[in-house]
Amino acid sequence: MAPSRQARSTPSPISPFTSLANLLRRSQRARLILLIAPALLIIGVFMLLPLGLMAYVSILERGINGGVQWGVHTVDAYVAFLFEEDLLGNLAINPDYLQIFGRSFLLSFVTTAACLAIGFPAAFYMALQPEKYRNLLIFLVTIPFWTNLLIRNYAWILLLRSNGLVNESLMGLGLIDAPITLLYTNFAITLGLVYSFLPFMVLPIYASLEKLDLRLVEAAFDLGANKRRAFQRVIVPLALPGIAAGCILVFVPSLGAFITPELLGGSRSMMIGNLIQSQFGAARNWPLGAALAFALLAIVLLAMMVYLMRFRRPPGTG
């Protein structure tokens, strides 16, 4: 066989492409690096580097007409977050921004809790279905995720505004006499956030319930547990990793939400995302905007780390 192989490889024409191919054939490592490099380079240069730059901008002096003064360092942005300078030049505590952070946390917590309350039964129901329906149901859960978030939130304006569908229906039923204010409230924001991120709660819970060994639940029944007890003591504990993943996947984007509070919230129910955006719009304070975005990033990464340490076993121990 050896001579024929020899014959097969000789007539290959020499071109830059073939010599590169030959190099790659010889070195597994070069090939590996060449294949991965483009993806890492794009994400590195246009995502990781900009995030670093953002941290740097947060300690720069603001430009007079927006922008920043490169090379002029100050911690003004971080001071401005907590304090405001009065006319005499004294620093007084300014609760405005803290209040916006507080509201963002509160609304995100409520959103997460509501998603769990609505999402768990749905995931449980899906996990109990025959296999052929399950895939269809999962598909139905994922469809909204792939549709435009802006438009899905806009749809709620049609439902919630004073002559919208909800008010018209309630008045038609005689439950209320005059339209009630639903739009531009914290309630509307929460409704929109739950709507936006509900699939993120259902899918991970479904994934852990689907893998659940039903014999464990049956064992609980055999040992005299009623449904409630079996649910509390067996099903929920075994679904806990999915619940934790779902909560983090809902909480993180809720905290950084921009579109939902922008469309459904009023001027008095700003969230962190709107505050950040306003620094690049009307307020023209880029360093403060960068500092706020950096604070949000830090909170999100911290939440992810806590989650990973608590719920992901190190590889090899599973």
Place this chain on the structure above:
Amino acid sequence: MERRNRNPLWRFPGVAPGAAFFFAYLYLPIFVLIAFSFNENRQATIWTGFSLDWYGVVLRNDDILSAAGNSLIVATTATLIATSVALLAALAMARRRFRGQDGVSAVIAFPLIIPEIVTAVATLLFFVAVGIQLGLTTVIIAHTVFCIPFAYLPIRARFDGMDAALPEAAADLYANEVQAFRRITLPLLWPGILSGAMLSFIISLDTFTITYFVAGPGATTLPVYIFGMIRIGITPEVNAISALMLVISIVFVTLSYLIGRVRR
């Protein structure tokens, strides 16, 4: 869980109504929006009769058409780059274990976990600092970055479901590596590649926040234009263009789902 719902022991109270509520909540606003897009009344939320007029108005609006054109240019370019890059990375990642592999996975998934507003701010600052004029190019670059994980994950999933013995069998039958890749690996991966490409296309088409930050004047995409319209007021035009975008996305996802299900 197997088919145990027949057994009354497995009927937990409140589960089925809860699921019904969940799906109603998920789909009601979408149906309402689509229904209202066929409303003939100028008042966007009062139903008076069926009409396709507003779709005509939307499709004759030059600003909407040029925004849609921008969206298509951005989505096509970003998808082509992101999918090629993701395919290469998936080829390397699936082949064998190597040191730093988990790190590479984390970097590729990174754009998924960062809140969009943070990415938007960072990307804007980067372009300003480097001195790149904001426009379609900056939008394409920004979209490519977060399309990579969406293109990568389906390709990777397809790889994991692939029989590793098939390319080896091709090698045993004297196919060289390029031949084995073109004739065996690529056809088997094709549904994953197509599925990933379609998902990045929709994601790019739908993304608002990042585009809003890095699109200069003249690079308005459809979502940014719609946002401007909503700011001005609730009009039947907004309903029609929104319904149109929803339907396009749903058709795309459904196709992607069906392609992804092609037998392995």
